[in-house]
Amino acid sequence: xxxxxxxxxxxxxxxxxxxxIRELLKLIAQPDxxxxxxxxxxxxxxxxxxxxxxxxxxxxxxxxxxLQYSTTEGxxxxxxxxxxxxxxxxxxxxxxxxxxxxxxxxxxxxIGKILIxxxxxxxxxxxxxxxxxxxxxxYGADYxxxxxxxxxVIPESLEVGLRAGPKFMYLLPNFxxxxxxxxxxxxxxxxxxxxxxxxxxxxxDDPYGQLRYEGDHIKPLVVIDAECLECQHNGRYSGNVxxxxxxxKTLAPGLRLGWIxxxxxxxxxxxxxxxxxxxxxxxxxxxVAYEVGRGGFIDRHVQHLRxxxxxxxxxxLDALARAFPDPSLGVRWTRPQGGLFLWIELPDWMDTSxxxxxxxxxxxAFVPGTPFYPNGGGRNTMRLNFSYGTEAMIEExxxxxxxxxxxxxxxxNAAVAAVGDTITT
Numbered sequence: 553x554x555x556x557x558x559x560x561x562x563x564x565x566x567x568x569x570x571x572x573i574r575e576l577l578k579l580i581a582q583p584d585x586x587x588x589x590x591x592x593x594x595x596x597x598x599x600x601x602x603x604x605x606x607x608x609x610x611x612x613x614x615x616x617x618x619l620q621y622s623t624t625e626g627x628x629x630x631x632x633x634x635x636x637x638x639x640x641x642x643x644x645x646x647x648x649x650x651x652x653x654x655x656x657x658x659x660x661x662x663i664g665k666i667l668i669x670x671x672x673x674x675x676x677x678x679x680x681x682x683x684x685x686x687x688x689x690x691y692g693a694d695y696x697x698x699x700x701x702x703x704x705v706i707p708e709s710l711e712v713g714l715r716a717g718p719k720f721m722y723l724l725p726n727f728x729x730x731x732x733x734x735x736x737x738x739x740x741x742x743x744x745x746x747x748x749x750x751x752x753x754x755x756x757d758d759p760y761g762q763l764r765y766e767g768d769h770i771k772p773l774v775v776i777d778a779e780c781l782e783c784q785h786n787g788r789y790s791g792n793v794x795x796x797x798x799x800x801k802t803l804a805p806g807l808r809l810g811w812i813x814x815x816x817x818x819x820x821x822x823x824x825x826x827x828x829x830x831x832x833x834x835x836x837x838x839x840v841a842y843e844v845g846r847g848g849f850i851d852r853h854v855q856h857l858r859x860x861x862x863x864x865x866x867x868x869l870d871a872l873a874r875a876f877p878d879p880s881l882g883v884r885w886t887r888p889q890g891g892l893f894l895w896i897e898l899p900d901w902m903d904t905s906x907x908x909x910x911x912x913x914x915x916x917a918f919v920p921g922t923p924f925y926p927n928g929g930g931r932n933t934m935r936l937n938f939s940y941g942t943e944a945m946i947e948e949x950x951x952x953x954x955x956x957x958x959x960x961x962x963x964x965n966a967a968v969a970a971v972g973d974t975i976t977t
Contacts, residue, residue: 567689586949587917588936591729591892597860598804599844599853606843610836618836624823626652626811627838633845634811641761642775645789648816651823654833656759656798656810658826660687663755663794663812665825667719668693675713675721677705679924679933681729681757684722693719695926702886704728704735707742714750721752725773727760727891730924730935734889737770744776747792754793759801759810762854764890765862774813790815799841801892802854807837861892861939867946868894868938875954877961892939895921898932898957899964905931907960916952 610618625631631650638645653659660683668674670692676684678697685695698705698713705723714721723743725735735743747754756773774795781791798810812822826832844850869887877883882899898904904920911917921933938946 564690564692567692569686569689582915585912585915585917586941586945586952588938588941588949588953589917589919590940591937592940593801593805593857593892594860594939597857599849602844602849602853603804603840606840607836609843610839614839618839620835622832622835622838624651624827624832625819626650626833627835627842629846630838630842631811633842637850638813641769642771643789643795643813644778645813649789649813649819651812651814651819651826652833652838653796653810653812653826654830655800655805655808656757656796657683657687658829658833659796659810659812660684660757661690662822662825662829663796664688664691664693665829666818666821669719672719673716675710675716675718675752676926677723677728678927679730679921679930680722680926681724682923684757685924685926688722689926697925697927700728700731700733702733704733704739705743707739707746710743711746714746714752718752720755721747722755722757723773724757724759726758726770727763727888727893729760729891730893730919730921731895732886732888732891732893733895734767734770740770740773740776741780744773744780744792747777748781756793756795758795758797760891761797762802763858763861763892765858765865767889789813794818802850802857803841803844807834807841809833809837809841864938864941864943864946865894867943868936868950871947871950872896872954875951877954877958881961883957883961892937894936894938896934896936898934899961900932901964902932902960904934907934907956910960911953911956914952914956916949916956918953 628647630652631647634650635645635647653662664687668688668691672693673696674688674693675696675698678699680697696713696716696718698709700706704725723735725740727734744754754773754777758772761772772795774789774791774793777791777793778789795813796810799807800810812819814822865888872885883896885896886894888894904918905922908918908920919935921930921935924930924935941949
């Protein structure tokens with residue numbers, strides 16, 4: 553029986569898609585399956601006791617305020633704490649440049665809501681973050697994609713993309729999701745200058761910036777923009793970059809707290825958009841995050857995360873070197889300096905969506921790369937997460953996945969050899 557609702561949805565719903573990763577996590581929820589599919593922090597590292605203590609403190613001292621409506625911009629002490637924290641990374645702004653959001657996914661949605669008209673072109677890396685593609689597509693975006701290498705977005709290709717007249721460019725400079733690649737310092741300056749030359753703003757998404765395991769900190773694009781364009785006056789930023797980050801990777805994703813840094817006039821528009829969405833982010837969650845963070849705990853906690861995740865990254869890289877086919881067979885992977893992910897490219901003829909079916913039978917899972925390409929592609933790629941599993945799980949899971957890939961390549965080579973023998977005879 554047909555339903556009348558099919559004729560009632562807004563036209564924009566035709567562009568709506570489900571997150572492949574969310575759907576995949578439902579399918580592979582098996583107790584004996586080792587999954588590298590989610591972008592999940594390690595739950596055993598969540599600061600449960602510290603958050604519990606903070607909740608008790610907030611409810612005891614400011615319970616009525618914590619349970620009440622609040623301002624759209626966010627809890628002022630939390631915003632002020634973020635201003636002080638970001639200053640250590642060179643981001644010099646004041647509280648009026650900061651908006652608290654319900655996770656960085658809401659930040660992406662709000663940015664799409666105030667900037668994108670149907671048919672606007674958005675420039676992204678190739679591949680790019682699935683959540684951003686999902687959010688921007690909802691508002692009718694089309695995409696101009698720019699290839700990346702081990703040093704991030706390629707400047708020559710970027711300039712070609714900018715000539716297409718995108719509304720803005722969306723970039724993840726640090727330990728990109730999905731590839732784990734970081735844009736080098738030299739390229740960051742070059743792309744900021746290109747953005748200024750072509751008059752194209754930058755959305756800088758930085759959820760993983762604090763999770764660096766090797767190498768030196770590189771200035772954020774928002775800092776380079778302020779330095780190059782001299783657009784920072786009396787502590788207020790007024791430049792060409794909208795910066796965003798989150799507490800999901802440094803405290804807990806269940807708090808659903810992120811933030812946006814932007815020129816004051818942009819914050820004003822984002823506030824208006826947020827008022828029509830949820831009025832404000834959870835008051836109690838913001839107050840709890842502030843209570844946990846105000847004594848320096850987040851810094852100590854992040855240092856612990858770096859140690860654990862850094863070790864897990866090393867275990868995965870070492871396991872890949874042992875278990876996966878030789879690079880001469882067309883297999884390569886990234887070596888991220890931080891973040892939660894690495895990226896694998898397989899021979900061009902392989903289809904990782906099909907490979908996943910075999911892998912799940914062997915009790916191991918990953919995310920096929922295709923959904924990270926807004927204009928298609930990536931059929932032979934996959935994303936692996938190394939933060940969630942224990943070191944033992946990572947070693948066993950990579951061994952299983954290595955066997956699956958090796959067997960696929962061996963079968964292909966045998967089939968090609970058999971065809972060659974037939975032609976010869």
